[in-house]
Amino acid sequence: MNNNILLGKEGEDLAVELLEKKGYSIICRNFRFKNAEIDIICETNEEIIFVEVKTRNSNFFFLI
DSSP states (O other): OOHHHHHHHHHHHHHHHHHHHTTOEEEEEEEEETTEEEEEEEEETTEEEEEOOOOOSSSOOOOO
16 A cells, blocks of 8 residues: 555545544445445534544644
């Protein structure tokens, strides 16, 4: 596996960990339909949330 794929997987793993700590239930990871992909599908308070994770290789950190 190349470094970009590994870095992306690490970012998604961290995002899942954060979402679970905040009380979200993970429904699915890397959902694919035709040529599209959703990184994380999760649920909280009867809401379905679709999450796109962008992992950068730098010291800058931004979280919404």
